[in-house]
Amino acid sequence: MLDLTALKAALQDERAGHTIIHYSQVPSTMPLAHTLADAAATRTGTIVVAEEQTAGRGRLARRWEAPAGQALLVSLILKPPLPALVAQLPLLAGLVARQAIVRYLPSLTNLVGLKWPNDLLLGQRPTTAGQVFGKGSGKAGEKVTGKVGGKVGGILIESAFRQTTPDYVIVGTGINVLQAHTALPPRPTPDAPPPVSLHSFLHETQITAPPLDRTLLLIEFCRSWSDMLRQPPLSPAILQQQWCAQLWTLGQMVSVRTVADASAPDFTGRAIEATAEGYLVVENEAGVRRTFHAGDVSLRGVDSSAP
DSSP, rough: OHHHHHHHHHHHTTTSSSEEEEEEEEHHHHHHHHHHHTTTTTOOOOOOEEEEEESSGGGOOOOOOTTTTTTEEEEEEEEESSSOOOOGGHHHHHHHHHHHHHHOGGTTTEEEEETTTTEEESSSSOOOOOOOOOOOOOOOTEEESSSSSOEEEEEEEEEEEEEEEEEEEEEEEEEOOSOOOGSOOSSSSSSSBBBHHHHHHHHHHHHOOOOHHHHHHHHHHHHHHHHHHHHHOOHHHHHHHHHHHHTTTTSSSEEEEESSSTTSSEEEEEEEHHHHTOEEEEEEEEEEEEEEEEEEEEEEESSSSSS
């Protein structure tokens, strides 16, 4: 169980985590956070956490599976003034979640990355010849080297508006922490990175780290968000630059299946750019470019097995 006494002592003066709504078991923290956020008295920075979710969900209504007491399952309520434009909050949320992990486990600093649009990865960053992050220059067909580890976490952003003005935003974050390899679910698709936990990754790679503690990770998660909430909002250009620097998808050969038309053939090419709005630009071998607002991305030519 999370140590609520330690959490309250560490976070009572922080911008995020000062108010903790804790459940042993819920279907999902997201609808509970929405209900709380609708109340005017609910402060920005309130978090809803659960030991277990029986119907946790990610993007595209997919389930987020985690045994009781094994994962970090948290929904953060943000109210205006927001730390970034609503369209850029998924970018910021990915950077904050990554920062929380590396603050907690500095030995993973170079082994945590982001996969478009909302996944946290553990492993060795893939590389390509001539790769330029932010605006890729590699040619389609170049061999991809390196290895992508597994998916250790995911992010789900949901917003509520009053006409065109944001009323609040819920940032849902799930991070696999203590699961043994055998307790992790199968890959959702054959070409998706396999699920991993911090525990299984550290065990398989034999990286030295202190005993894992979800309470300490949640403290770092809230402190990372608090740092963002204390400072002036990052400019769209700076946030884009920081996000692209951690976006392992860039420079890679990918196949994208759009959400709007899941039956359409995948578009395959090199991910050459990620825009300030979080869109992904892919160029195929014929030089045709497409911009994707949302969709599923599979890395091509990359060994997706956990290291």
